[in-house]
Amino acid sequence: MHATAQAQPNIALVKYWGKRNAALNLPAAGSLSITLDALHTRTRVRFDDALADDDITLNGERDEAQTRKIGVFLDLFRARAGVAVRAHVESGNDFPTGAGLASSASGFAALAIAVDRALELHLDARELSMLARRGSGSAARSIFGGFVEMAAGTRDDGEDAFAIPLLGAGAWPLKVVVAITTRKRKAISSSAGMDHTRDTSPFYRDWIAGVPGDLDAARSAVSTRDFEKLAQVGEASCLAMHAVMMSARPGLIYWNTATVACIQCIRSLQADGTGVFFTIDAGPQVKAVCLPDDAARVADALRTVIGVEDVLVSGLGEGARIVEDAHACA
Ligand code: DP6
Numbered sequence: 558m559h560a561t562a563q564a565q566p567n568i569a570l571v572k573y574w575g576k577r578n579a580a581l582n583l584p585a586a587g588s589l590s591i592t593l594d595a596l597h598t599r600t601r602v603r604f605d606d607a608l609a610d611d612d613i614t615l616n617g618e619r620d621e622a623q624t625r626k627i628g629v630f631l632d633l634f635r636a637r638a639g640v641a642v643r644a645h646v647e648s649g650n651d652f653p654t655g656a657g658l659a660s661s662a663s664g665f666a667a668l669a670i671a672v673d674r675a676l677e678l679h680l681d682a683r684e685l686s687m688l689a690r691r692g693s694g695s696a697a698r699s700i701f702g703g704f705v706e707m708a709a710g711t712r713d714d715g716e717d718a719f720a721i722p723l724l725g726a727g728a729w730p731l732k733v734v735v736a737i738t739t740r741k742r743k744a745i746s747s748s749a750g751m752d753h754t755r756d757t758s759p760f761y762r763d764w765i766a767g768v769p770g771d772l773d774a775a776r777s778a779v780s781t782r783d784f785e786k787l788a789q790v791g792e793a794s795c796l797a798m799h800a801v802m803m804s805a806r807p808g809l810i811y812w813n814t815a816t817v818a819c820i821q822c823i824r825s826l827q828a829d830g831t832g833v834f835f836t837i838d839a840g841p842q843v844k845a846v847c848l849p850d851d852a853a854r855v856a857d858a859l860r861t862v863i864g865v866e867d868v869l870v871s872g873l874g875e876g877a878r879i880v881e882d883a884h885a886c887a
Contacts, residue, residue: 558642559603560674564667564877566652566659567592567698567705568733568836568844570791571771572798575751575761581715582691585755586768588707589775590698591846592726593733594874598663600648602671608643615648615664630665630692631672638676652869653740657811657840659699661747665692666699666877674879682876686719689877693747702726702875704779706772726873729782732852734833734845736859737867738815747839750802750809757806764801768794784848788827788834791846795836802839811839815864819843822862826855 567590575585611631613624631644648667654660669689673680680688682700690697697719698705703726710717745753755761771794778786802809816837823835823845832848833855847855852870860868 558605558675559601560671561599561601561880562667562671562674562877563880564598564600564663564670564699565593565874566596566598566663567695568659568846569695569698569794569838570787570836570846571768571775571794572838573694573707574747574798574801575755575765576694577709578713578715579748579752581718582694583715583718584694584707584709585765587709587772588695588698588768589723589772589779590695590705590707591731591733592699592702592705592874592876593871594726595869595871596650596652596658596663598648598650598660598667599880600646600664600667600671602668602675603645604640604642604675605645606642608645611643611646613646613648616650616654626692627668630668633688633691634669634672634676634678637678637680640676644672644675653737654742657743657838657842658735658737659695659838661693662695662699663877665689665696668692669696669700670877670879683719683721685877687715690715690718700877703728703873706776722876723776724779726875729779730849730872731784732847732849733871733873734847734852734856734859735869735871736815736819736843736845736862736865737869738813738819738841738843738864740866743811743840745809745839750805750839753809754802754805758801758804760801760804764797767797784832788832788846791836792834799837811841812837813841813864815862816841816843818862818864819845819859822858823855826851826858831855
């Protein structure tokens with residue numbers, strides 16, 4: 558009753574920011590993402606009859622709120638398996654956690670895969686995506702590699718709100734240069750930020766109404782490998798999401814000065830003909846999506862931006878999967 562899984566974060570090019578049902582964590586609109594290969598979460602799960610409570614360690618530390626959240630997530634799988642047994646969970650990331658680098662996406666995707674194997678449930682990828690969604694909406698996408706689309710669905714029970722793979726990682730091997738502008742945890746979680754935006758922004762309905770059109774454009778750009786078109790819709794979706802966040806009352810500002818400086822740097826690179834566009838999530842890090850031949854130039858340029866602490870270069874990667882138990886947690 559044990560297993561170890563690995564998953565990677567994904568970066569949305571058409572953003573998810575809003576829920577239609579909080580209890581089932583159903584998104585108000587679809588989204589489209591790319592799964593990375595250079596950042597990893599490793600999660601080991603061991604069910605143990607001798608345990609009275611779940612024992613959960615994240616990056617070597619125990620945290621009460623996280624333990625409660627993960628306990629509720631484990632209950633979904635225990636209910637499916639018809640068991641009550643508690644688990645040891647050890648999970649580690651080789652990148653900053655809770656800082657806008659999608660650690661909840663890789664975290665819940667890895668956990669879903671590991672628990673499924675440990676309890677011998679043998680759920681299919683669609684069911685695993687729906688279960689991962691219950692932990693974190695973006696985690697539904699990290700079940701798959703490459704280019705992935707998440708459906709909002711329309712059903713009240715959420716059985717049509719899952720991700721599907723659009724294109725494998727190798728079929729269009731774009732690069733992502735991540736400019737890390739702080740390693741601090743964000744002050745407002747995505748869930749809290751989404752609720753606050755829905756409750757207070759005068760533009761929330763317009764934001765949600767615009768997503769299907771962006772999804773059509775992005776899907777078509779991916780299927781024809783049209784980088785210019787993907788760049789236009791990717792930047793537009795990112796900026797529209799940050800605009801609706803900023804229009805909440807009080808406004809949510811996830812950026813810092815280095816975030817803005819990175820955007821300006823990327824705009825100059827574009828003016829010089831470099832194949833690059835930016836996207837930014839609920840944090841101040843900037844992800845520059847590039848054509849493979851331009852990644853080194855983009856990384857060099859972002860390293861010179863004042864306030865950038867580190868620059869990582871990633872390719873596109875596989876979905877969440879079981880790995881040998883011998884590989885310890887990161
Ligand atoms: C800005 O998936 O972290 O990264 O479902 O509440 O856990 P919850 O939210 P989460 O939100 C991700 C928001 C985003 C955009 C995106 O990844 O699509």
